[in-house]
Amino acid sequence: MPARPIHEPRRDDCPWCGSKRLRTRLRTPDLRLGRPGTFTVDACEDCAHTFQNPRLTPEGLALYGSTAAEEPADTRRLRAVARTVLRHVTEPESWLDVGTGEGRFPEAAREVFPYTSFDGLDPTARVVRARDAERVEEAHVGSLTDPRVLAGLRGRYDVVSMLHHLEHTRDPRHELWAARTALRPGGLLLLELPDPASASADLLGKWWPSYDQPRHLHLIPLPNLRAELAAQGWHVLGTDRRAAHVPRDLTAATALYLTRKGFLAPAAPLLTLARAADHTLSPAARRTRFANAYRVIARKENGR
Structure with a gap:
């Protein structure tokens, strides 16, 4: 039996708005894990949605993402993310963290x-x-959009x-609908995403x-996400680029x-300089187009 393909057919339209006005934003190998292959990221010239094209199949995602290690947790930052919810609810009874990995955020x-x-x-x-490490009470393995899981x-x-x-x-819109299903009326959705409009994306290129090719399939501009949330009946309570920026x-x-x-020997001094630059420039970056992420909090309206 032949092996299943790891790529879907290349598409000629935007998966977000359907426009056929696409441009190639970059081509890159797997820089993080070093696995073979070249991956293409396209952008829509009408809505600015940025996406992998051709997209990996589920088999391809399992192949390229299976050994991707989590980044070290910044506990102080994660606590600050959690405090975002305090503006809208004092003490939630129950909270589901989707894509939790090792459970560092909970x-x-x-x-x-x-x-x-x-x-x-x-x-x-x-x-x-x-x-098992008691970071979460219940562990659910699978996808939120899987009807068997969501039920x-x-x-x-x-x-x-x-x-x-x-x-x-693979389908961010479906994920948002599934989150609505998991929430009680009036429940809150807390999102954080990389910002494809960041000037750092243009400056640093691949x-x-x-x-993070080939693991990131969609990079969604904030206006697109806000519009989709409104279309689904969410009430957006706030957005924030400054606090979401990671230096x-x-x-x-x-x-x-x-x-x-392959420059391994001189890596430490160069990384030290780069880290110092990131933290020195961070206050300015947060207030400019160099902010690299954004945060959204939205409420599921009662009865909807």
């Missing part, structure tokens, strides 16, 4: 919400390890978080870490470049 968020029950969902068995989560949660999750999914672009790009070129 672990940090529990320091802010000690009486909240945190569950985790992830396509890998990492969420089971998170449960057991329907209407159970006061908060659903998706932190740097949507860019990995070395911009948030391109790592120069550091990660330098690490990718040095690893790709």
